[in-house]
Amino acid sequence: MIDKADSLLDAPVAPAAAAEAPPPAIAVVDLVSVLDGRPVLDGVSFDVPRGKTLVIMGPSGCGKTTLLRHLIGSMRPTRGRVELLGHNLGELAERDLEAVRRRFGILFQSGALFNSMTVAENVALPLREHTRLDAATIDVIVKMKLELVNLRAAANRMPAEISGGMKKRAGLARAIALDPEVLFYDEPSAGLDPVTSAEIDQLIIDLTDKLGVTSVVVTHEMDSAFRVADTMVMLDEGKVLRTGARQEFQLLRDGPPTGDRASDLIRQFLTGSSHGPITDRRLSGGYADDILMAAGRAGRPLWTGWR
Ligand SMILES: Nc1ncnc2c1ncn2[C@@H]1O[C@H](COP(=O)(O)OP(=O)(O)O)[C@@H](O)[C@H]1O
Ligand SMILES: [Mg+2]
Numbered sequence: 001m002i003d004k005a006d007s008l009l010d011a012p013v014a015p016a017a018a019a020e021a022p023p024p025a026i027a028v029v030d031l032v033s034v035l036d037g038r039p040v041l042d043g044v045s046f047d048v049p050r051g052k053t054l055v056i057m058g059p060s061g062c063g064k065t066t067l068l069r070h071l072i073g074s075m076r077p078t079r080g081r082v083e084l085l086g087h088n089l090g091e092l093a094e095r096d097l098e099a100v101r102r103r104f105g106i107l108f109q110s111g112a113l114f115n116s117m118t119v120a121e122n123v124a125l126p127l128r129e130h131t132r133l134d135a136a137t138i139d140v141i142v143k144m145k146l147e148l149v150n151l152r153a154a155a156n157r158m159p160a161e162i163s164g165g166m167k168k169r170a171g172l173a174r175a176i177a178l179d180p181e182v183l184f185y186d187e188p189s190a191g192l193d194p195v196t197s198a199e200i201d202q203l204i205i206d207l208t209d210k211l212g213v214t215s216v217v218v219t220h221e222m223d224s225a226f227r228v229a230d231t232m233v234m235l236d237e238g239k240v241l242r243t244g245a246r247q248e249f250q251l252l253r254d255g256p257p258t259g260d261r262a263s264d265l266i267r268q269f270l271t272g273s274s275h276g277p278i279t280d281r282r283l284s285g286g287y288a289d290d291i292l293m294a295a296g297r298a299g300r301p302l303w304t305g306w307r
Helices: 002-010 013-020 064-071 094-101 119-130 135-148 164-175 194-211 222-228 246-254 261-271 277-284 287-297
Strands: 026-035 038-048 053-057 079-084 104-107 182-186 214-218 231-236 239-245
Touching: 026 064, 038 064, 038 079, 038 231, 038 239, 053 064, 053 194, 053 222, 064 079, 064 182, 064 214, 104 164, 119 135, 119 164, 135 164, 164 194, 182 194, 194 214, 194 222, 214 222, 222 246, 231 246, 231 261, 239 246, 239 261, 246 261, 261 277
Parallel strands: 053 214, 053 231, 104 182, 182 214
Antiparallel strands: 026 038, 026 079, 231 239
16 A cells, blocks of 8 residues: 555656656767777766767777767677667667668768769768758758858869868768757867867857757867867776766866876876876886787787787
8 A cells, every 4th residue: 555655656756857857869878899809998888968069088099989989870889888869779770770870960080071072962962862852952951051061152162172171061061961960070170270170169069059969079179179068078998087067177177186096187188288197107008008009099900919
């Protein structure tokens, strides 16, 4: 009897609590990714609330790109799970994964435009491939997308005829062609001058506001990270060192060293200082490890027998 009374009392509470906290756009739960017998990601967990921007950062080789590949479902977890828009990506059949892929856009590092097509044709491509819209409608949508990234005037230019910043914007127009709910950015400011980089950041912020999308940005650029982030994840050697609001990381960056190793490691990374736990570790690390790590970064492991 008492059990029943309890459950009746509890009943109205559950839906109210659910209304307070809508499910996140992305949930990563204890993600482990073993590559070549080595855990490249080791128990990574975090959420990205809908409409917010998460920045993923960390030293070279810490697993950022691998994490991004898991988030877009191009790699399957060894353990743990990645939930994107309510779907557990590791459990989806390829066809269902394809349907989820239509709901997100990716801006690749180089913009990844097709050089034989005009800017407008590049943006039209996903619409031609994934919708049955007629040519005139596609034309209108392409113009709207180009307007959103301030590139309408360059619609008929070839990729070779536009600057690096314009290529990024064209790539972004293509990434938003199908009205994605989530946008992934891989190093959006790599190779751009500081002013162009700031323009791209502003565009990321504007698009997040205007389109209400959830964004995940992988970046090395700390100025850029602090401009666009709502929340941040700091990775180190495949593990989450810390995850939190941008303001928390700002306090760490601007404050004095604390003596706590994790905090000081994050602080060294954020300030770009040449002294701290990251460099100490490198100096005490084996020469062979260093060489293998450098080779790994270049995409050519010399020898992986020790792993
Ligand atoms: N396909 C793979 N097979 C084996 N090792 C990999 C593979 N991809 C990445 N790695 C290794 O995983 C680590 C993390 O790589 P990555 O995710 O590219 O780091 P980041 O993007 O942070 O620089 C590196 O040591 C890299 O050599
Ligand atoms: Mg990378």
